[in-house]
Amino acid sequence: MRKQLGVLALLASLGPPAWAQTADFSSTGITACSPSPQNPVVDEPYTGYQATGYKGSMERDSAWFAAVRAISQPDGSKRYVFRQAPAKSQPVFESIETLPLGGKAIGFIAYRQGCGDLLDAHGRSLGLAPFNTLEAEFRSPDMANSVLLKRTVAVASSKSSAAEPEMAKSYARFTHGKLIAISPHQYHLGDGLTSIDSANSELSASHLMAMHVSTPDGAGILDLISLHEVLEPRWQGVGQISDHGGNIGKNGLPEQSFLLGLDAAGLHLHTLQGKAIALPRFDRMKFQHSWLSSGDRPPASKTRRDTSVLIQTLELDAKKQVLSCRLYNHDLQALVDEPIPAAYCPHPGGRDNAYFAYSTAAGTQVYRKQHTDTGLSLQHVARDIPGKLIYLLDSGPLLLQTAKQPPYQLVTPEGTEIADRSFDTVEHRGCGHIAVSRGGQRWMLRQDGSLSTTMTFPFSC
Secondary structure: OHHHHHHHHHHHOOOOOHHHHOOOHHHHOOOOOOOOOOOOOOOOOOOOEEOOOHHHOOEEOHHHHHHEEEEEOOOOOEEEEEOOOOHHHOOOEOEEEEEEOOOOOEEEEEEEOOEEEEEOOOOOEOOOOOEOEEEEEEOOOOOOOEEEEEEEEEEOOOOOOOOOOEEEEEEEEEEOOEEEEEOOOOEEOOOOEOOOOOOOOOOOOOOEEEEEEEOOEEEEEEEOOOOOEEEEEEEOEEEEEEOOOOOEOOOOOEOOEEEEEEEOOEEEEEOOOOOEEOOOOOOEEEEEOOOOOOOOOOOOOOOOOOOOOEEEEEEEOOOOOEEEEEEEOOOOOEOOOOOEEHHHOOOOOOOOOOEEEEEEOOEEEEEEEEEEOOEEEEEEEEEEEOOEEEEEOOOOOEEEEOOOOOOEEEEOOOOOEEEEEEEOEEEEEEOOEEEEEEOOEEEEEOOOOOEEOOOOOOOOO
16 A cells, blocks of 8 residues: 555656646747647557567566666556656656667657657656657668657648548657757658659669658758758759769769758759759759760770760640750750750750751851860851751751742852752651652652752651
8 A cells, every 4th residue: 555655646746747837948949749648558568579580579678677666556557757857856667668778778659648758777867858659760880879860740631631630750869878960940751852854763872861840831852961951841842853874973873962952942952961952943854865976975884984975954834845955064054045946956866966956036156065184065057147047958058948949049158059959848757758849840868968869758767
């Protein structure tokens, strides 16, 4: 009887929960679990044994037995206290579990009235707001003495009809038992990724995680090592774009790899460290390695970085059709200082051509593709040649539609008309097969600019 009275007196003397004296976590955007006497106790309290022995046999948890003491209740159930907690204010918990906190450090998850708290062996808070669950989430081989904890808590549902509260997560990193970082926000359960044209469906870097918050509503990217938000959660969606056909860096990721943030203005490019890269508006990005002519491509090398990649950004219309593109080298330096109309944008599998040309209202522009030690470049060969580009031959001449008669004229890359190469009609049959006519005579226009009376059709290409 005396023992039972002692237990009742202890329970009566508890007063406010231990977590009532912790920091004001609301200022950090991290909310706490709310204890309630109506919340059920844990189904199966931890009793100091875990299946870590041979073939999963139960093994004694020495850290638990050294720090925790069980107390019998009048109904025969057990409650648990910390042996080293002050006797006058010793809280009683429904369950206490051990949790590694980096190196040899051990923390304790103590549950009471539906909420858990992370405490040390004396029952003191280790700096986290109360939670519904807490678990080790991410282990890095380079951080053997550190552990990342995912903390979940029930929050008010954003859907008024939802019967159950939503769960949100935040993260904390401990090293040798010390709290060294807390995520800036509390995030919805889910990955935060959205459908972005040409973006990866998941983040390639294992320590990066897409996430989103509800206030303000937005997606971002969290670095799970530093718990720094690489992209703040203010985007409609986030993603990553990588050149998987290019070189692989020391970190095992493609050297050309960027983070994307989507808002009403389009996509915004960032480095993997979150630094913004200022580019004109775009809706899609792609990489191309076969744009240079075969005679100008640098030799393959396993030790030298591939600087021949062409990077394109595309602007799309409401139906996701390409309106224009912009061209960049591997350092994202613009190769042309204006957008290229969609009809002239480079595409994989194009013909082996040393020149690049396109037409605007000002005329036709012609460039010579080049590659130097610093990467791709375009040398202007001709500006504002009168006429609209219809076809660029492999050898360099351009077939233009002009205001003259006959309307179709073959010119050199410099814009000089080629004699006896004007036509009334032009029919591009595909795969470089071009049929032309003048005065009732028909020819095939070869890729070197010569004419053939043998009419051909492409079989396959």
